[in-house]
Amino acid sequence: MGKEQCRQVEFEGALIEYRLIRKPVKNINLRIKQVQDVVVSANERVSAVRVDAFVLSKGPWILKILARLQCQPVLSPMPAKMTKDEKRACSQSFQAVLDRMIPHFEPFGVAMPALKIRCMKSRWGSCAYKQGAITLNSRLLQAPEACLEYVVAHELAHFIHPDHSSHFYSLLSHVMPDYKARKKLLESQGRML
Ligand SMILES: [Zn+2]
Structure with missing residues (x-):
């Protein structure tokens, strides 16, 4: 007879709740049926601590699925090492945004900077x-374009004001009047630690 237990683990600041069901299964099985219904089955011999560790190891995947079910994009932790294709995709899309944003800063004497990408x-x-x-x-590759534009504008504005003074922010709002909304969107979507 299946015994059921509600457990939770914390993954990168996000709480993952799951139902642990004891069943005579061979391994630990994890299913996500719907939002807030993560079901894990394991046999009696597997300790709850080990199941917690298993759920934690699936953290990035679980959060991604839950986010999809909630239609809320979440930035999942990316591996520090990107593949060649990911690197190319990153530099192409970041450079495109930079190309688009630089004309707003050229009147202030800002020249096209070198672009570096790091996780x-x-x-x-x-x-x-x-x-x-x-x-x-x-990780901005996973963020909405509006957020990427905001970060690029923010960094470009630092060529004129290398601080976060009121001058910096008045320049930023001159170039990007809705920067606050974009910043908020980024803060609400980015799980940065
Ligand atoms: Zn800054």
Whole structure:
């Protein structure tokens, strides 16, 4: 007879709740039926701690499925190493946004910077204004384009104001009047740790 237990694990700040059902199955099985219904079955000999660890190991996948079911895009943790194709896709789409945004900054004397792409944990982008380079987080590839544009504009604005002063923000709102909404969207969708 199946015993059922409600358990939860925390994955990168997100709580994953699941129903643990004891069944004479061989391995640990995980199914997602609908939003908030993650079902894991395991036999009696597998400890709950091991099942928790198993669910945690499936964290990126579970969050992706749940997000799809909720129609809410979530940035899943990306592997630090990208494949060649991912790298190419990243630099093409980031460069395209940069090409589109730079004309707004050229009147202020900003020249096209070198573009670097890295998978970063704690920031979306950075600007090395002395070196004439900006670095963008490869995880932005999964973000809405409006957010990517915002990060690019933010970093380009740092070539004029390398700080977060009121001058910086007034320039940013001049170039991108809806930057606050874009920033909010990015904050609501990006699970950055
Ligand atoms: Zn900044």
